[in-house]
């Protein structure tokens with residue numbers, strides 16, 4: 397574990413995001429195992445949200461599959477590890493509303509929650525399994541929506 401990983405580990409314990417991730421994993425009866433670089437891998441997550449094969453809370457990477465069903469792709473592990481670092485940079489759980497705001501902006505502009513989401517872009521879109529969607533012309537879309545709503 398590098399000094400940067402140790403700092404991330406310490407910050408995410410201090411800001412309680414790792415504790416929140418471990419509580420979530422325990423609540424969903426995940427199989428939690430130590431992972432690389434101070435991360436925890438929690439297998440068998442069964443919650444309805446988020447709709448993702450894996451997601452991160454603090455230093456905890458929660459995965460829908462169990463170890464017998466497969467492994468975390470190295471690129472996806474790196475992507476989720478970058479989200480863990482983002483938690484540390486955002487002082488923990490404030491990451492979540494910031495992330496959802498960025499996801500909403502991306503959804504509005506591209507129709508996809510990741511393409512313009514600064515957190516997903518910085519974590520690596522391709523590593524996360526995302527395909528970048530083009531920016532949609534917002535002004536033309538709003539004008540079209542307004543024209544459709546005018547009485548005929």
Ligand SMILES: [Zn+2]
Nearest residue numbers: 475516519524
């Ligand atoms: Zn991601």
